[in-house]
Amino acid sequence: MGGGTEAFPDLGKHCQLSDCKQLDFLPFKCDGCEQVFCVEHRSYKSHECSNSDHNSRKVLVCETCSMSMEIPRNSKGGKEEMALILAKHEKSGDCDPKKKKKPTCGVRRCKEILTFSNTSSCKSCQIKFCLKHRFQSDHDCKSKTIPAVAAAARVGGGAKPFLVALASRMGQDCGKKNNGSKSTSTPSTSVKAY
Secondary structure, three states: OOOOOOOOOOOOEEOOOOOOOOEEOOOEEOOOOOOEEOHHHOOOOOOOOOOOOOOOOEEEEOOOOOOEEEEOOOOOOOHHHHHHHHHHHHHHOOOOHHHOOOOEOOOOOOOOEOOOOOEEEOOOOOOEEEHHHOOOOOOOOOOOOOOHHHHHHHHHHOOOHHHHHHHHHHOOOOOOOOOOOOOOOOOOOOOOOO
């Protein structure tokens, strides 16, 4: 079926959808089925393209190690072929069940999965923890060099984890307000206003 008008027979093409046949001066050629369509029927879904997944990548996931393997593009996707790909993967030595388990926080009952953005490594015991348990007082650090302030907080001093960490860096107890001034025994002569 040609296109165009009587005056310009080479201008435009007719939509190849059987229900449409509209003359379109800017037609679209489908890269899946290689047919020409109008603007309304150019999508795979609108003209029910038989080869719509020609550019898509298909992946098979191993249930043992959670590794994904790309299925070749010329594959039909049958069960026998999938079983063959999985068998080849298992024989290759890449299938390791230990890879399936995602790393979790080092605290005993914490089930937080450690990712790039929520992982913190303790400088004393070198164990990785989630952000909630990143301070030594929160994860019961096994290191021998726990600051005195952190040890007091663990016993029940009631200090916040941030203050404990800050105190360990500054070398002083943050629970006491010192502000760099020397304490004197003379009482303050301030006046209270009511």
